[in-house]
Amino acid sequence: MKFKIISKGDERSNKIKAKMKQHLIDFDLLYDKEEPDLVISVGGDGTFLEAFHRYNHRLSNTAFIGIHTGHLGFYADYVPEELEKLVIEIAKTPYQIVEYPLLEVIIRSKTGNKTDTYLALNEATIKTPESSVVFDVEIRGERFETFRGDGLCISTPSGSTAYNKALGGGIIHPSLEAIQLTEMASINNRVFRTIGSPLILPKHHTCLLKPIVDRSFFITIDHITHNYTNVKSIQCRVAKEKIRFARFRPFPFWNRVRDSFIADNN
Numbered sequence: 001m002k003f004k005i006i007s008k009g010d011e012r013s014n015k016i017k018a019k020m021k022q023h024l025i026d027f028d029l030l031y032d033k034e035e036p037d038l039v040i041s042v043g044g045d046g047t048f049l050e051a052f053h054r055y056n057h058r059l060s061n062t063a064f065i066g067i068h069t070g071h072l073g074f075y076a077d078y079v080p081e082e083l084e085k086l087v088i089e090i091a092k093t094p095y096q097i098v099e100y101p102l103l104e105v106i107i108r109s110k111t112g113n114k115t116d117t118y119l120a121l122n123e124a125t126i127k128t129p130e131s132s133v134v135f136d137v138e139i140r141g142e143r144f145e146t147f148r149g150d151g152l153c154i155s156t157p158s159g160s161t162a163y164n165k166a167l168g169g170g171i172i173h174p175s176l177e178a179i180q181l182t183e184m185a186s187i188n189n190r191v192f193r194t195i196g197s198p199l200i201l202p203k204h205h206t207c208l209l210k211p212i213v214d215r216s217f218f219i220t221i222d223h224i225t226h227n228y229t230n231v232k233s234i235q236c237r238v239a240k241e242k243i244r245f246a247r248f249r250p251f252p253f254w255n256r257v258r259d260s261f262i263a264d265n266n
Contacts, residue, residue, distance in 0.1 A: 002032035003090070006051040008043025013069045016080055017042050020067075020087060027091035038090065038246055041066040041076065045162075048075040049222045052121045052243060063097060063246040065090075074161060074260055077251050086248070095246040100174040101203075103156045104239035105221060110230040118221045119239055122159030125184075126234060127151035128215040132187065138208040139201065146212065147194050149186035154179055154207065154236045161257060169198040173253055177203040177238050202238075209234040 003024060007017040020040065025031060039055055039062055041048040048066050055062050066076030067086070078086050089095075103120040118124070126133060127150060135147045155164035157172035160180055165171060169182040181199040188196060201207055211217075216229045 001037045001090075002030045002035060003038045003040060004031065004033055004036035004055075005040045005042060006047060006054065008047045008069060010043075010069070012080070013042045013047075016067065016069065016083060020083060023084075023087045024091060027087070029091060036062055038062070038095075039064050040090075042069060044068055044070050044073045045075050046223060048073065049121060053222065053224065056119050056241075059241045059243060063095065063244040065095075065246040074256055075158075075245075077247070077249070089248040093248055095248050098245045098247050099242040100158045100245065101156055101177045101179075102239040102241055102243060103154060103159070103179055104235075104237055104241075105154070105219075106235040107219065107226075107228060108232045108235070109228075110232045116226075119241060120154075120159070120221045121156065121243060122162045122222045123153055123155035123164060124222075124236065125151060125153045125163065125218075125220045126209065127184070127218045127220075129218065130215045133215070133217075134211065134213040136210040136212055137181075138210065139199075140205050141208075145194050146192070147183065147186060147209075148192050149194070150184040152209070153182045153184060155182065158253075161260065164198075167198075170200070171257060172200065175253075179207070179236060179238055181207055181236075206235060206237040209236070 005017045005021055007013040039051050041051040066073055067078045068076035105118045105124045107116045132148050133151050137144045137147050153164055153167055157174040157176055160172045164182050167182045169180050179201050186194045210233050211231050217231055219226050219228055
């Protein structure tokens with residue numbers, strides 16, 4: 001099996017990476033930066049997102065697993081104290097695959113028929129440095145509302161525990177192939193109205209955002225921000241691709257939610 005390790009870059013994470021790399025090579029596994037079967041993230045959720053975006057062009061061939069070296073990482077199954085156990089499991093035990101849905105974002109330009117397509121593991125957010133965001137929101141090809149406010153967050157089920165949760169969105173189990181559209185400080189008065197609640201769209205529903213007022217936009221895909229002008233539309237839907245997690249032991253989603261957000265009262 002071919003593997004690659006991505007470290008957060010701090011001293012502790014780098015030491016774990018070096019030790020793990022040597023152990024796995026000693027077990028006759030091949031370190032391959034280009035076409036790994038398994039990508040191991042050592043750090044936090046930011047490191048895991050970096051690993052995902054570095055290898056999201058080969059999601060059907062690469063699985064991911066994480067070791068967290070700081071605060072509890074939502075995507076990380078292991079702590080540094082379990083390093084030797086994990087090495088033996090990777091070297092000796094076939095892993096199970098658990099798949100989570102992803103978000104596809106397609107940004108179309110007004111000029112030159114330019115189209116950019118991105119995949120997000122957590123979410124996409126859309127903001128502007130110029131006053132308010134103003135969009136016509138279409139769902140399944142029909143106008144739903146005109147949104148005015150600070151911005152919009154479109155999240156995956158696994159990403160529903162991240163920025164989406166901070167905005168008051170709901171937490172969705174990743175077995176549900178859906179995306180969630182959550183408002184940021186919408187303008188609601190006697191003139192302008194929005195639904196004012198997060199919208200959960202199933203796999204076969206596409207959301208299309210059409211700017212009414214010409215603005216420049218900061219469109220952030222997970223942790224990566226892109227600056228766009230002359231945007232014709234932003235299309236969001238459940239992606240055909242999925243992320244594949246390598247599992248050597250069960251770690252139910254609701255356990256992750258509890259461990260991340262609810263203090264242990266025992």
